Amino acid sequence: MARQQGWLALILALAIASAALLASYGLQLGLDLRGGSQLTLQVMPSGSIKTVEQEQLEAVKEVLERRVNGLGVSESTLQTVGSDQLVLQLPGEQDPTRAAKVLGSTALLEFREQKPGSEKEMNGLLPLKRQVEAVLFARRPGAQAAASNTPAPGQPAKPTTISEADMAKAFSALGLKIPAGSGEVDQLEILQAEVNRRVINLYGPPLLTGKELTSAGRQQDRTGTAWEVTLNFNREGAEKFASLTQSIAGTGRVLGIVLDGRSISEATVGPEFKAAGITGGSASIFGNFSTEEARDLEVQLRGGSLPLPVKIVEVRTVGPSLGADNIRSSLIAGVAGLVLVALFMVFTYRLPGFVAVLALSLYSLFNLAIYALIPVTLTLPGIAGFILSVGMAVDANVLIFERVKEELRSGNTLIRSIDTGFSLAFSSILDGHITGLISCVALFFLGTGLVKGFAVTLAIGLLLSLFTALTCTRTLLRLLMSYPSLRRLPYFLPARELPSGAA
Amino acid sequence: MTVASSLSPRFRINSHRWLAWIGSGLACLLSVIGLVLCWLQPSIHSPLKPGLDFTGGTQIQVVRACGGGSQPQPCPAISADTIRQQLTALRLSAPAAEQPPNLSSASAQVLDQGRSLVLRLPALDSDQAKAVLDDLNRSIGPLKAEGTAVDTIGPTLGSRLLQGSLISLLVSFAAIAIYISFRYSGVFAFLALVCLLHDVLITCGLFAWLGLLRGIEVDSLFAVSLITVAGYSVTDTVVVFDRIREQRKALAHLPVIEQVDVAVDATLTRSLYTSLTTLLPLLALMFFGGSTLFWFSVALAVGIAVGSWSSIGIAPTLLPLMIRR
Numbered sequence: 001m002a003r004q005q006g007w008l009a010l011i012l013a014l015a016i017a018s019a020a021l022l023a024s025y026g027l028q029l030g031l032d033l034r035g036g037s038q039l040t041l042q043v044m045p046s047g048s049i050k051t052v053e054q055e056q057l058e059a060v061k062e063v064l065e066r067r068v069n070g071l072g073v074s075e076s077t078l079q080t081v082g083s084d085q086l087v088l089q090l091p092g093e094q095d096p097t098r099a100a101k102v103l104g105s106t107a108l109l110e111f112r113e114q115k116p117g118s119e120k121e122m123n124g125l126l127p128l129k130r131q132v133e134a135v136l137f138a139r140r141p142g143a144q145a146a147a148s149n150t151p152a153p154g155q156p157a158k159p160t161t162i163s164e165a166d167m168a169k170a171f172s173a174l175g176l177k178i179p180a181g182s183g184e185v186d187q188l189e190i191l192q193a194e195v196n197r198r199v200i201n202l203y204g205p206p207l208l209t210g211k212e213l214t215s216a217g218r219q220q221d222r223t224g225t226a227w228e229v230t231l232n233f234n235r236e237g238a239e240k241f242a243s244l245t246q247s248i249a250g251t252g253r254v255l256g257i258v259l260d261g262r263s264i265s266e267a268t269v270g271p272e273f274k275a276a277g278i279t280g281g282s283a284s285i286f287g288n289f290s291t292e293e294a295r296d297l298e299v300q301l302r303g304g305s306l307p308l309p310v311k312i313v314e315v316r317t318v319g320p321s322l323g324a325d326n327i328r329s330s331l332i333a334g335v336a337g338l339v340l341v342a343l344f345m346v347f348t349y350r351l352p353g354f355v356a357v358l359a360l361s362l363y364s365l366f367n368l369a370i371y372a373l374i375p376v377t378l379t380l381p382g383i384a385g386f387i388l389s390v391g392m393a394v395d396a397n398v399l400i401f402e403r404v405k406e407e408l409r410s411g412n413t414l415i416r417s418i419d420t421g422f423s424l425a426f427s428s429i430l431d432g433h434i435t436g437l438i439s440c441v442a443l444f445f446l447g448t449g450l451v452k453g454f455a456v457t458l459a460i461g462l463l464l465s466l467f468t469a470l471t472c473t474r475t476l477l478r479l480l481m482s483y484p485s486l487r488r489l490p491y492f493l494p495a496r497e498l499p500s501g502a503a
Numbered sequence: 504m505t506v507a508s509s510l511s512p513r514f515r516i517n518s519h520r521w522l523a524w525i526g527s528g529l530a531c532l533l534s535v536i537g538l539v540l541c542w543l544q545p546s547i548h549s550p551l552k553p554g555l556d557f558t559g560g561t562q563i564q565v566v567r568a569c570g571g572g573s574q575p576q577p578c579p580a581i582s583a584d585t586i587r588q589q590l591t592a593l594r595l596s597a598p599a600a601e602q603p604p605n606l607s608s609a610s611a612q613v614l615d616q617g618r619s620l621v622l623r624l625p626a627l628d629s630d631q632a633k634a635v636l637d638d639l640n641r642s643i644g645p646l647k648a649e650g651t652a653v654d655t656i657g658p659t660l661g662s663r664l665l666q667g668s669l670i671s672l673l674v675s676f677a678a679i680a681i682y683i684s685f686r687y688s689g690v691f692a693f694l695a696l697v698c699l700l701h702d703v704l705i706t707c708g709l710f711a712w713l714g715l716l717r718g719i720e721v722d723s724l725f726a727v728s729l730i731t732v733a734g735y736s737v738t739d740t741v742v743v744f745d746r747i748r749e750q751r752k753a754l755a756h757l758p759v760i761e762q763v764d765v766a767v768d769a770t771l772t773r774s775l776y777t778s779l780t781t782l783l784p785l786l787a788l789m790f791f792g793g794s795t796l797f798w799f800s801v802a803l804a805v806g807i808a809v810g811s812w813s814s815i816g817i818a819p820t821l822l823p824l825m826i827r828r
Contacts, residue, residue, distance in 0.1 A: 333791035337784025391781035428745035432738035442675035
């Protein structure tokens with residue numbers, strides 16, 4: 001009796017602790033349940049680096065973390081997965097498209113000097129480049145409205161279209177063919193890519209990079225239609241920038257600002273800077289940026305460039321309402337199913353069935369408390385693991401009670417039947433749980449994300465089920481048996497199944 | 504102790520063993536035919552119709568802001584074919600030096616009387632997906648922002664998932680077989696694996712047929728459900744084996760067939776009750792749960808029902824053939 005009370009005290013204490021844990025921590029829901037998006041980024045080896053090492057993965061993660069913080073998305077998590085992947089989770093209604101764009105590009109900013117002797121070719125290319133950019137800028141959705149709301153006084157009207165003849169002339173001048181059936185925007189993009197390739201060819205090697213920045217910002221440009229990105233260099237960068245601008249000042253050659261292989265701005269430097277170059281360590285990039293583009297570039301430059309390029313291999317989105325819908329209806333369904341199971345147990349096994357329902361409620365409580373404690377992020381596969389483990393926990397009770405019934409039918413006394421039932425059922429319960437645990441271990445160590453979530457919840461469930469079936473059910477049943485008024489066979493077995501003479 | 508009931512089992516599984524074998528044999532044969540037909544189907548060309556998780560690509564799901572309870576106006580009708588033609592005509596931009604994806608292989612599915620639409624496309628980057636959404640918004644919009652979901656999965660990720668699940672399954676089978684041969688004997692381990700393959704095969708077969716006839720695809724949740732069915736199958740079989748082992752000691756003087764019949768009869772109630780209690784929450788999930796979980800619950804329910812059957816009808820009837828006493 002004293003032993004029973006000790007167990008009972010332990011069970012009660014655990015139940016209270018679990019309830020307190022759940023109340024204070026709550027459950028962590030996976031993205032598939034609460035809605036949100038998940039981006040998987042693959043770090044790509046490049047140049048001399050053939051395989052991605054742990055250090056490089058960490059370095060990439062650090063840069064991406066700064067960018068994520070710069071984006072101002074709340075509650076996002078960035079984790080490394082395997083040897084060369086990173087997973088970013090954005091909960092709630094946040095636009096993964098933008099995050100994908102900001103995180104996916106290397107953001108390698110370079111300042112390059114135009115090679116001497118290439119002035120003529122450059123002067124031929126730049127007007128075309130500006131025209132293509134202006135037309136493309138005007139074609140962007142939303143750009144027209146912005147332009148018409150804020151007319152730029154004193155500025156020549158920017159071209160918003162390009163005639164077919166001009167387009168054909170530009171294509172033939174660059175030695176390109178217009179692809180059959182392509183639209184205007186497609187053709188403009190082909191032109192832009194070709195002009196960019198040629199412009200980059202006229203630049204010398206990078207003399208200054210984004211590494212030497214201390215900060216970046218943005219402001220509206222003079223016309224009020226576009227944004228510019230402002231830069232501040234550290235001391236070394238400021239010196240380099242001064243000598244770079246000094247060397248081209250007054251020559252008519254341009255300073256090219258290249259971002260990820262794309263020439264985003266070409267600036268000439270006036271002869272007044274011949275003496276010392278542009279000093280002061282700050283510069284700005286005019287690149288016809290929209291508000292969003294300027295902000296994204298600012299975030300990227302502040303975060304620094306990625307040491308290795310990344311590729312976005314997966315974007316998964318679950319609308320928050322889809323997630324909420326799912327969880328609500330699945331929760332109702334799950335609870336309804338469990339209530340049916342409880343009714344079934346009480347109906348079939350009477351008093352022990354009632355005890356089992358109590359024990360299984362405790363089991364569910366302990367399970368959830370452990371999810372909150374570790375913490376386990378609950379996903380759909382995780383819920384599947386939970387359901388399966390509830391099934392196994394019920395099975396353990398069914399096994400025990402069937403054995404108890406058998407013993408009663410063959411004429412054993414109540415207390416003896418209960419004890420024998422528990423000890424006979426033990427070996428099959430143990431075997432069933434151990435085979436389950438073996439699968440869990442294999443799935444956890446060899447499986448991927450989804451499967452891992454399943455393995456974790458199932459393993460927790462199996463371990464707990466061993467504990468509750470063998471301890472909680474037994475202790476509660478023994479406790480009730482200490483009341484003589486409950487020690488009646490009909491509470492266990494319908495009278496017609498009793499062996500004659502035993503009642 | 505159990506001698507009284509053991510002498511006259513109410514139900515003798517081995518007297519129905521031909522029926523059991525024919526039933527299971529037919530189910531297995533049908534499953535294999537389904538898998539082969541699926542493989543031969545040129546549009547599928549694999550034993551099961553693989554979903555986005557395994558093929559890679561982009562899936563766009565949109566909900567239109569019309570029809571349904573609170574919306575007074577019904578949705579203007581749309582057809583999957585017009586949507587497909589419209590997508591084929593759409594030109595996407597691509598980063599320099601890359602070909603824009605060809606949308607002519609896209610598939611479209613209209614759901615909920617035209618209220619929502621699911622598109623399956625080759626892998627798109629975020630700009631391209633946005634372009635498709637803008638295009639849809641113009642043609643069949645307005646769309647509900649909160650109902651829109653865009654999933655893009657690289658093909659490498661799918662194969663990695665498949666590989667990981669397969670390897671972990673095989674390793675866990677091997678480990679379980681070792682455990683059972685250690686606790687019971689090699690014959691029991693072999694039979695447990697036969698049952699397991701039987702259950703997994705029939706579950707796969709059902710989904711092969713569903714893929715052929717209804718276009719149902721298998722996703723990563725299906726892989727999880729197969730793993731669950733495998734785990735359940737082994738546990739279920741082990742419980743029956745435990746009872747058989749016990750009866751082999753208690754009834755050592757009787758032939759193996761008798762021992763098995765008595766053991767199966769004794770665990771029959773438990774086997775049925777246990778599958779029933781596991782099926783109850785699953786049936787609830789099937790009928791009242793979210794749409795994402797429907798096919799998952801179907802796979803689990805079928806697998807568990809079949810697993811329960813094989814532990815009663817397959818392992819115990821094959822056992823007397825494999826051991827003499």
